[in-house]
Amino acid sequence: MNLAQLRAFHAVANHPTFSAAAQALGVSQSAITQHVKSLEDAVGTRLFLRAASGVELTADALDLLPKVRQAILMLDDISARMSDGRALATGHLAIGLCAPYVAMPILQRFTAEHPGVQLDVRLENSSSLLELVAQHRVDIAIATLREPHPDFACDFVVAQRVEILVHAGHPWWNREQVEAHELPGQRLVTREAGSMTRHLFEAALAEHDLELPPHLTLGSREAVKEAVAAGIGIGIVLDQERGFDPRLKAIAISDVDIVAGEYLVTRRETRSLGSVAAFLAIAGEVARGKATNGHA
Missing domain, CATH: 1.10.10.10 (Winged helix-like DNA-binding domain superfamily/Winged helix DNA-binding domain)
Known part of the structure; x- marks a missing residue:
């Protein structure tokens, strides 16, 4: 062997x-x-x-x-x-993402500092990512969670807030915020049931005895954005992932604070080893840099 x-x-x-x-x-x-x-x-x-x-x-x-x-x-x-500067000359790291906008600055730093480590990156919703970590199919997941998961080591990266996404022709286009009671009656375009964004949104509405059943369910964040831009309905998005599409505008829900965190999720027995430890160290530096610059 x-x-x-x-x-x-x-x-x-x-x-x-x-x-x-x-x-x-x-x-x-x-x-x-x-x-x-x-x-x-x-x-x-x-x-x-x-x-x-x-x-x-x-x-x-x-x-x-x-x-x-x-x-x-x-x-x-x-x-x-055993090498100078603890450099990782080679290796392989499997990473799962649900929030590319959050992950890309970390990936950029890691690939620049460890070009010999090959990355295998896959996109899934947060529920699927936790299963992949548990199954040892990914080494690190960058997942949206309301709180750290007790079965894994979870390192906080950045806070995420759920916002409403509207298109240019929507009556709310010129507004900066809406109230929760205005949402029922709107056509909602959202992700699949395993999406943490959807879970957070539905849980927050339920606390206000409100319900907004999906009008259209799609399998990716990009598909939701395109559907909203086409005028099919309103969407929901995390503020770190709204992007810069001029066809779309994100609006706060003034009386509902739907907040979660983006976490680096790893298995405790491997978090201090090799490329996993190197990735976590760089992610921590990137997160601290954002906090210093007021983006957390």
């Missing part, structure tokens, strides 16, 4: 096919196949099953996955400690 075999196993476990895993590691598919077979021979069991939907992990593979990922991070960490 060697590091190349462990990296191949981890890549296949986190990608739908052997070819995708090979592309992620920058090696040939035959190399991935050989490494996985050698590892299966070493542990004496089948680790992957090929299915129509892609590669499926066996029960033994699911049991092995967290141990392999921790071992890889530990070896990367040892290598960094």
Whole structure:
């Protein structure tokens, strides 16, 4: 059993096919196949099953996955400690995002300082991201939470506030705020049920005995914005993610303070290792810089 075999196993476990895993590691598919077979021979069991939907992990593979990922991070960490300046020359980091606008300054710093570490970034809603962290499918999630999750290590990055999004022809376009009782009767365009933005909004309305059922449910923040811009209805958005679209305007809800936090979510046993620790350190510096400049 060697590091190349462990990296191949981890890549296949986190990608739908052997070819995708090979592309992620920058090696040939035959190399991935050989490494996985050698590892299966070493542990004496089948680790992957090929299915129509892609590669499926066996029960033994699911049991092995967290141990392999921790071992890889530990070896990367040892290598960094033995090099000048604790530099990470190589490595792989799986990151899950629900808020690209919050994450991009951190990603920019990390890729500039650690160009040898390959990033695998996926976009999901906050509920899905927590499941991916629990399943050891991502090392770090940048997720929107009302409070830190007790099952993970959670580092606060920035506060997020839910706002109403309207298009240029909407009667509220020239307003800076609305009250909660004005919302019922509006056509709401929103994300799927797993969206934390939607959950926060619906929970806040329920506290005021109000309800605004979705008129249209879409699978991404960008789709919601386009639907609002097209005049289909109003949307909801977190203030750090509203962007700079001149077709849209964000409006505060004056009597409902819907606030959450953007958190870096990791497993406690890996947060101090290798590329995970390096990413958390840079994220902390970026967050402190925003706070100093008055953007938190």
